[in-house]
C-alpha cells in the first residue's frame with residue numbers, strides 16, 4: 001500500500017461523544033434483546049441483533065472513519081458518507097426492530113413513569129403514525145435530500161461543524177422515516193398495504209436518479225470550496241462526477257433490490273411460518289449480586305491497600321519534595337482520592353468509608369484498647385462534625401493544604417490518631433458517626449447514590465428472632481452505627497462496612513439498587529436517625545455540604561482570588577487566613593442561613609412550619625453533590641497523571657461534562673422538591689407555591705455553579 | 721503548494737487547530753515526508769507575540785495533513801508563515817489570518833443550560849398527561 005493510501009486509511013476522527021452515544025445505544029438494545037429472549041425466542045432474534053448493531057456500526061463508519069476526515073476535501077467522500085447515513089444505516093437499524101428492545105433495555109420505572117404517559121398519548125401516536133406514513137416519510141426524505149444539496153446550504157455545512165452535524169442528523173432521521181414503511185419494524189401492524197413500499201422506493205429512486213444525473217451531466221461545478229482546495233490531481237469537476245455516480249449506482253441498487261424482493265414476496269404463495277418457539281423464562285445470572293456479595297471479603301484488602309497508600313503519602317509529605325504536583329501528598333489526597341470517592345458515590349455508594357484506612361488502624365488498636373465507654377449523650381448530634389467541616393473548608397484555602405505536602409501529611413497523621421484514641425476509648429463507631437467530617441460528607445452525599453445497604457425482603461426480617469444485623473454474632477459484629485436493617489432507610493450514617501451483610505444469618509442484606517435521591521422523598525422513621533424533618537443538626541450539616549461545594553469551587557476561580565488578594569494587599573501580611581475566613585463564613589454559613597430564612601418565610605405564608613423547611617433543605621443535596629462532582633472532575637481531568645504525567649491544558653470536553661453533571665444535580669433537586677411539596681398538598685397550585693422558593697434557590701445555586709465553571713480556574717495539581 | 725486550514729472557523733483567541741496540506745507543484749500529490757513549521761506573529765502597540773511550532777501528522781485527524789494545536793493569546797491580525805523543508809528543498813508561504821476575541825462561554829455552552837428548561841417542560845407534560853389519564857379513568861359515563 002502506498003504511503004498516501006495508508007495515511008488516508010489511518011485518518012479516523014474518533015469523537016468521544018459519538019462513540020459514547022453509539023455504545024450506550026448498543027448496550028441498551030442488547031440488554032432489552034436479552035430480556036426479550038427470556039420471554040420468547042424467535043428465529044430472527046440473532047438476525048435482528050446483528051442488523052441493529054450493524055446499523056450502528058455503519059453510523060460509526062460514516063461519522064468517524066476516514067470518510068469523515070476527507071469529506072471537506074472530496075465531494076465523493078462526502079457523498080459516500082451521506083449514502084451510508086441515508087440508505088444503509090437507517091434500514092439496518094430498523095431491521096433490528098428496535099422499539100421493544102430499546103424500551104426493555106431502559107430501567108423499567110423510567111419507562112413506566114417517565115416514558116409511559118407519552119407512549120400512550122393518542123396525539124403523539126397520531127403524529128408518529130402520520131410521520132411514518134409513506135407520503136409524509138417520502139416527502140421529508142426528499143426535502144431533506146434536496147435542501148442540503150443546494151449549494152448555499154451545502155457550503156454552510158462545510159464551513160460550520162454545527163450545521164454539518166445538523167445535516168447528518170437530518171439525513172439519518174429522515175432516512176429512518178423513509179425506510180419505516182419499507183421495513184415496517186412495528187410494534188403493531190402497519191396501517192398501509194405492503195405493496196405501497198414498491199412505489200415508495202421507486203419514487204425515491206427517481207429523485208435519486210434526477211439528482212445524481214445533475215451532478216454527473218450538468219457540467220457546472222456546484223460547490224466551489226472543493227475547487228479552492230484541490231486536494232489531489234483530480235479536478236473538482238471529476239470529483240463531482242464520481243460523487244454523482246456513487247449516488248446513482250449504489251443508490252439505485254439500494255432502492256431497487258428491496259422493491260424487487262417485496263414484489264416477489266407479494267406474488268409468492270403465503271407459507272405460514274412457525275417462527276416462535278415455546279415461550280419460556282430463563283433466569284438471568286445475577287452478575288451484580290455475585291460481584292457485590294464478595295465485597296465483605298474484599299473490604300480488608302481495600303483497607304490494607306488504602307493504609308499502604310496513606311503511609312506512602314505521609315512519608316512523601318514529610319520527607320519528599322515540597323512541590324505539591326510532584327509529591328504524593330500533594331496529588332493523591334487532593335486530586336485522585338477526592339474525585340474517585342465522589343465518582344464512587346455516584347456509581348455505587350459510600351465506597352470510601354468502606355475502604356477507610358483510619359478505621360482499619362482503629363480496629364487493630366482495639367485489640368488492646370478498652371473501647372468501653374458510651375459516647376456522651378449531649379454530643380450525639382451532628383453539630384461537632386458540622387463545625388469541623390467548616391474548619392476544613394477554611395483550612396483548605398487559608399493554609400493552602402492542597403499546596404503543602406508537609407501539612408497534608410500531618411492532617412492525615414492527626415486523623416489516624418484521633419480515630420485510634422476516640423474509638424479506643426468509646427464503644428461503637430463514635431468517631432465515624434459523631435466526629436469525622438469526611439464521613440459526614442459521604443453520608444450526606446450518598447443520599448443520591450444508586451445503591452444502598454438494605455434488606456432484600458421485609459417478610460424475612462419479620463420472622464427473624466436473632467436480629468444479628470445489629471446484635472452481631474460469632475463471626476461478625478453487628479452494626480456499630482446502630483442502624484437496624486429493617487428500619488434503616490437511606491445511606492445516612494452508613495459506612496458500607498458490610499458487617500450487617502456478614503452477620504445476617506438469612507443472607508437478607510445486600511448492596512441493592514435504589515433510585516438516586518428517592519430516599520429524600522419520604523420522611524419515614526429511620527433507625528438511629530429518626531425523621532429527617534425533626535433533625536435540625538442534620539439539616540444544617542446538609543446545608544453546609546451543599547453551600548460548601550460552591551464555596552470550595554469558588555475559592556479557586558480568578559475573580560474570588562483577585563478579591564482575596566486585593567484585601568490581602570490592603571490589610572497587610574498574615575491577614576489571608578482571616579480574609580478566607582470571612583469568605584468561607586459568608587458563603588457557607590451566612591448565605592445559606594439567609595437563603596433558608598427567606599424560603600422559610602415564603603413557606604410560612606402557606607402555614608408551613610420548620611419541619612417543612614428541614615425537609616426542603618435535604619432536597620438541595622443533589623445540586624450540592626452535582627457541584628462537588630463538577631469541581632472535582634476538573635481537578636481529576638487536569639491532574640490524573642500527576643506526579644508523573646503533567647497535562648498542559650484543560651481538555652476541551654471538560655466544561656461540557658461539568659455542565660452535564662450540574663444539570664443532573666439541578667434536575668434531581670427540582671424533582672425531589674416537587675415530590676416533597678406534593679406530600680403536603682394534593683392541589684397543584686399549592687404544591688407549586690410551597691416548592692417555588694426552594695426551586696428558585698436551587699436555580700440560583702445552579703446559576704452560581706455555571707458562573708464558577710465559566711471562570712478561569714487555578715490549575716491546581718499541575719506544574720506551571 | 722501549501723493550503724492551510726484552521727479550526728474553529730472563524731479562528732478565536734484560545735486553542736486553535738492549524739492544519740497544513742503540502743502538495744507537489746507539478747503533480748499535486750500530497751507530500752507526506754516533509755518537515756513543516758508554523759511561525760505566527762502579531763505586534764500590537766504594547767506587545768509582540770511570536771509563536772513557532774512544528775506541525776505533524778500525529779497531531780492531525782486527517783493524516784495527509786500536518787497539524788499543530790496553537791494557543792492564540794490575543795485577537796487581531798496575525799501573520800502566519802508556513803515553512804516546509806524536504807531534504808535539501810525548502811519553501812515557505814505566508815499570509816494574514818484574522819483571530820477574533822474569545823467566544824463567551826455561554827455562547828458555546830448554551831445547549832447545556834437549555835437542556836434544563838427543556839427537561840422541565842417534558843416533565844410538566846408528563847405530569848399533565850398522568851393527571852389527565854387519571855381524570856379520564858374516573859370520568860363517569862352517562
Ligand code: SF4
Nearest residue numbers: 461464468469485504
Ligand atoms: S437483616 Fe437479617 S439479622 Fe437483621 S433483622 Fe433482618 S433477617 Fe434478622
Ligand code: SF4
Nearest residue numbers: 479494495497498500
Ligand atoms: S448498616 Fe451498619 S453494619 Fe451495615 S454497612 Fe451500614 S454501617 Fe455497616
